[in-house]
Amino acid sequence: MKNSAIINLSVFVFLCLFQTAEAQIVISTPSIGFTQACASPSFNTYNVSFTFSPEASLGATNQFILELSDDAGSFSNATTIYTSNQGSITTSPVNLTFSLPTSIAGESYKLRIKSTDPVASSTGSISFAAYYKIQDEPFTINNLISTGAYCSGGSYLLTIDNPGSDSNNSPLQYPSLTFNWFKETSQTTSVFVASGSTLTVNEPGTYFAQTNYGTCTSNSYSNRVTISESTTGGTSSINSSLGNPYCLSQGATTLSTINANSYQWYKDGEAISGATNQMYQTNEAGEYSVDIDLGDCNTSASINLENTGFTSSIDVLDINTIEENETLIATVTTSAVNPEFIWYLNDVAISGASNNSYEATQAGNYKVVISQTSGCSASNEFLFIVSTPFPSVANIPNLISPNGDGVNDTWVIPQEYVSGTNTEVIIISAQGDVVLKTNDYQNNWPINQLDFKAINPVYYYIITTENNQKRKGSITVVK
Template sequence: MKKRSSTYGIPFLALALMLLFASGASAQVLNKPTAADNPNLAGNSAWTAACASASFNEYFVNFTWSPPLVASNNEFILELSDANGYFSNPVELDRVSDKNTVFDFEFQFALPTDIRGENFKFRVRSTNPAKTSPASDAFSMYFIDYNSPLLISQNGSGTIPSGGIIQICGGGSVTLKPHNIPNANTYLYNWYRSGTLLAEKSESITVSEPGMYYVELDYGSVCSGSANTLSNTIEISTGTSAGIAITGDSAIAVCPGSSQILEANITGMGYSYTWYKDGSKISGPTVEGSTYTVNATTAGFEGSYTVEISGSGVCVEQSAPVTITSASDFEVALQSAENIVLLPSQTKTLSVTTTASSPTYQWFKDGVAVTNATNSSLVINGIGEYYAEVTENGGPCASAPKTSAVTTVVAPDSFEFVVDFVGTYSSCENTDATLSLTTINAVSDNGAKTDVTSDLQSSFAYQWKLNGANITGETAKTITVSDQAKNGTYKLTGTIDAFNAGSNNLEVKLASSQTLQITANGTVYCEGGDTIVLESSMDLSNETFEWKKDGALVNSSTASLTVGQPGVYQLVVSTNDCPIVSNQVTIVPFDASLLVLDKPSDLIIIEGETGTITASGADSYEWYDAGNNLISTQNSYGFQEEGEYLLVASFGTCTVSKVITVTFRDMFAIPNVITANGDGINDLWILPNTYSRDPNVLVTIFNERGEQVFSQAGYENNWPQSTTTFNKQSMIFYYKITRGGKSLKQGTITVIK
């Protein structure tokens, strides 16, 4: 198993943090995450694209950050952008809470199954303090949920032509489509013609040019080939039209019980024929099957018929359609309503129409013929079920009588109204609402309801009520409410003859038309920066209100709100029936990555020469030495001495601090291992002349508990002075070399006994 992270020893970490705090560091730096190698796979290379599937879905991302330490309850969260690299709605991939003292570690994640795109990015967030790293580079990432070869056929019919060849007539076209993939319309496709990638990305492609056509699923620039979805090949060739047609008239009427033979105009040449009705195949392909019999005894025989010809030396071609209808077919249509309420002393007229050429009529009431009712209309004055029977007395075919739809005539016991909102209405969101009558039901004595809206809506007298009281002047079927003061319960009543009707209740709660605006004196939050305060345009002294951050209550007592964290803020004032909701103000965290250095913060120079670091991105700069002395306010500084320096960059009221460590390039390295076994070889810790025997250079050594065990100015290469002080086989010590209080070198010494 490969090593996944590096953790410094606690004493050395404590010493490193002590030095960082002494030099003025004040904020963590979260670096952009990078792809890492998979420890469970051979090799040692980071992944460059994610091609996940059900059989493999394990990836690693490396992340580094810089002290000071985060809070003990902090969590680091790995997030994934959308396919365009935006983090408006990021997906959480991993979350860790045990890496708060580890500055270099790796996240492990599985790719979500709905991921498909070329420009996904990562970022890392910490929760305490709340910081966000820069976004990673863009990656091609796809979850391959289908990885079998596609099969394509004409119109996705599932029938692959013999030899994989389809011949079309000049000017014709063929639609190719896969037929063996579920949810085919949810994918993008790569279509090819004779090896050339085409522009089409859809599930099907309509082609007219000759060539070799095949397709694969589009899993991006990297993953498409590894998905193994490349289809079979269909060869499209072109030929000359044979002029296929169905002989005879283009419209044929057939009597019920008889049949009609359809015949192609090209016969006797060994071709195959396929017959279609209303676009669906009904016969073939059949060699020499140039005829088809339409059986008029079969229900639904009416329709549009075509024939398709194919075979050697002829291109695939379909004829113009021939329409088959029933010669005796005629229609009967009821012209009056199917449900009629008959009030006392009323009469109603029922009528039918027909397409019969020579019709006769007979009306029926409750299944019994009405005497002398032999016209196309009938005047009624009683309740019951009415219908008309129509007989065709002309035309080429004999036919049975046809009956119209039934009209049910009832006498009401009572009426009821149904009212509803017109258009979209949401309580406490609309600033106006329109209510209207939608249905009038006649209710019989047994509770049965008949919709009589079209018949009686113009006959009722109407009155709208609010909270049980009549609304003056509102006597139409519709009412519009646009005043919040008129919120309440609405009901419609009405009268006709001796009947009274009432509707259901509708509760109207309109939103206030008053505008609530909140403002902020700043929208970028940073620790130590100016205080951000939110204020309201409304006087809140006599109001009940709530300040909310990210939808959660944060304050309900003060008229202004001091922002303590980034987030989306809003004010809600409770008044009347509906709250007044303000605009949203988004407070964003300051982005420390705006500060850019042209060289690494660990600068190595040759003693006696100058190394310059130039900063950019900030409004102003201050450079400090290890003694906290201001040494420059320019955007660059030339370093000549070893030590630790501090750069403070200002962005308005926000600042970013960065520690610069300057060291001389060693001509002779400082040893980090000695063998204090008394054999005279490598028993002493020997420093190069740059640091030894110089009275201005102080050498201090600490044990692994941070206790000082040796300190000497003008070091004489004489430590350790005795080998008996080492009680373990291997011990670690820490050293620090300074000149005039400025740090020159620091590191570890391993003593092997």
């Protein structure tokens, strides 16, 4: 009897261990279907896939859970972004569709999969950049005034305009956003200066702000403001809210100038009583000027205001991106009397394009000129760019063949180094000549036909990211 009891106990323990072993699964590392996640209110759908085995070990109440790490790749305080229904997933492989949190912002997120019955967990996925672009359109700084000045030894404060309105969707409305400030080094390049919602400037130059969406391309950027160091007797500028000229039928326009301690406005050389603020509203044409007290020095500004024009607006951004087979419809709204519209593509008038809207079907530089043919004889224009997305490549190529066949004609590098990432790209010839240097690479080198003085010439590249990471190598050019 004693031996029988021992045998029965041994069998029971063996069965328990066997069942425990059977109730285990192995979950593979998640495979993500993207290289970076640039979500927005209009797009926030992503895919992830994984496998598990054995299928027979899943419990009837099992749920698969998709977790998101923090922006450093740690799951110590993971966020659950997807949970399957109990028992709904029973076979492998598995494909899941999910959305990202609206607060996401960083360069090194990871995903992992967990199960509840039995309890198991995968390792983390490869790292990826992820941002939710809650505001992705131009905004204004410095009250849209294009200049500023400070006295020698002083400084000038640039701020993002707030609150938001129909004419200015201020990113300050969204507390999760952060901002980077840049200083222009040429018409197409710039350098990072500082982060924050304001910038104290004590060095002359042209500055602008951009919402920080990391390696994701951003259309959330400000107007440019040129700051100068002033001495007594220097000059600045005046902005007219309705443009110059403006149409009197639109009402009064607001004149504004740079930030300062105090002001005195003049019309046609005569001081305007009580006009001592940064802004002055008027519905009269004339020569306006303002004396500006900066504290340790004084400056002035002037504008010859005309009220014979009109106002217009266009409903597209300065820079627009369309996918293959997509189009972009641009529409002009104007107060012009009997307006005439002429649309241009790459400075060539588009035949038959004479309405207030145009459907762009190809990439290029567009312009529309609006002319008022009755009443105020005036015209104004809008410029905008239509581009196609940069192709997605994984590696930096070391061979191109610019022979015009449409295949490998230009040096196409990964999206993390192209326009919008503030990455410096330098290309140097074998003779040591710099043939390209830009912080806004468009995946378009060589822009012009190369002179093949040597068979398969070799060029060298240096890629420097915003955080000073460098990539170096060579490019062989073949016919």
